[in-house]
Amino acid sequence: MLDVTLIGVKSFPKRAKAEIERLRQEVAHWRAKALAAAGADPDSTNVMVCGGGVDPDSGLPPNSSVIFRIDTQRFRVGHEHGVIAIRALDGLLVVRPVAANVVHVKSEER
Numbered sequence: 001m002l003d004v005t006l007i008g009v010k011s012f013p014k015r016a017k018a019e020i021e022r023l024r025q026e027v028a029h030w031r032a033k034a035l036a037a038a039g040a041d042p043d044s045t046n047v048m049v050c051g052g053g054v055d056p057d058s059g060l061p062p063n064s065s066v067i068f069r070i071d072t073q074r075f076r077v078g079h080e081h082g083v084i085a086i087r088a089l090d091g092l093l094v095v096r097p098v099a100a101n102v103v104h105v106k107s108e109e110r
Contacts, residue, residue, distance in 0.1 A: 073107040 012020070060066070065078030067089070074089040084094065091107035099103055 070106075075105065075107065 026063070054064045065076050065085075068075045068077065072090065076085075076089055078085050086105055088097075088107035091109050094106050094108050096104045096106075
């Protein structure tokens with residue numbers, strides 16, 4: 001959830017304080033509407049967004065896939081039949097094990 005801390009807010013005029021609170025409530029309202037419209041209730045989805053300044057409790061619609069771009073390469077990441085599925089959209093998929101719980105993925109030209 002958006003949480004903005006304003007230094008010196010206690011010294012703001014009453015109208016400014018009221019407007020800040022109204023805007024906070026409006027952001028929360030529209031965020032909830034957007035998540036509900038997308039079917040992205042964090043408690044009912046299996047795809048979550050993390051990092052990049054996004055609230056870690058933000059969910060995507062259930063069974064969504066995500067496309068990542070790295071330079072000119074694109075990857076679609078999703079899940080099917082209980083496994084993570086990674087597809088190189090612009091070449092051949094190259095997977096390099098790095099550790100027991102880490103792999104690096106890149107794409108090479110066909």
